[in-house]
Amino acid sequence: KMRGKGGRMYGNLMAMLTIMKGIPLAYNTDMSEDKEQVYDSMDTLQASLRIMAPMIEKMVILAENTRAAAARGFSNATDMADYLVRKGIPFREAHHIVGSAVNYCIKHKKMLEELTMEEFSTFDNKIEKDIYESISLEACIKARMSYGGTGPDAVKKQIEIAKSLLK
Incomplete structure (x- = not known):
């Protein structure tokens, strides 16, 4: 079900981009068509978070399976x-x-x-x-140091950002 929600969100994004493409810099009546996608995306996000939050709380990560994958x-x-x-x-x-x-x-x-x-x-x-x-897997992980990468420092930075947003 969650993958389907992702598809819906991408669909809304594409609709928004199509609506906004080529309109002048000022307000245009075409922009009145954006509300449906915005509100649907907000509702979808809220529903998804209600489903995901308890799942993540109870999730058990099996390190060996993760490493093998x-x-x-x-x-x-x-x-x-x-x-x-x-x-x-x-x-x-x-x-x-x-x-x-x-x-x-x-x-x-x-x-x-x-x-x-x-x-x-x-x-x-x-x-x-x-x-x-x-x-080696370890070297590959550590090599990704850019923003959003898998390197330990990059991951720590993302955790700090996420924690600050939750406050």
């Missing part, structure tokens, strides 16, 4: 490309190398961090043992 897929592929760029490889070439490595992994049912140095060396000779440090 985060490690699935190739979310560390970008970090491998960043590693290659730090080694002096142009990004376009790094992107191609990572794509080849991911395709190899898919074909051989492996994750990037499971490749041996021998396998890594088939993609580029600049890849060294320090690749494992760069593509």
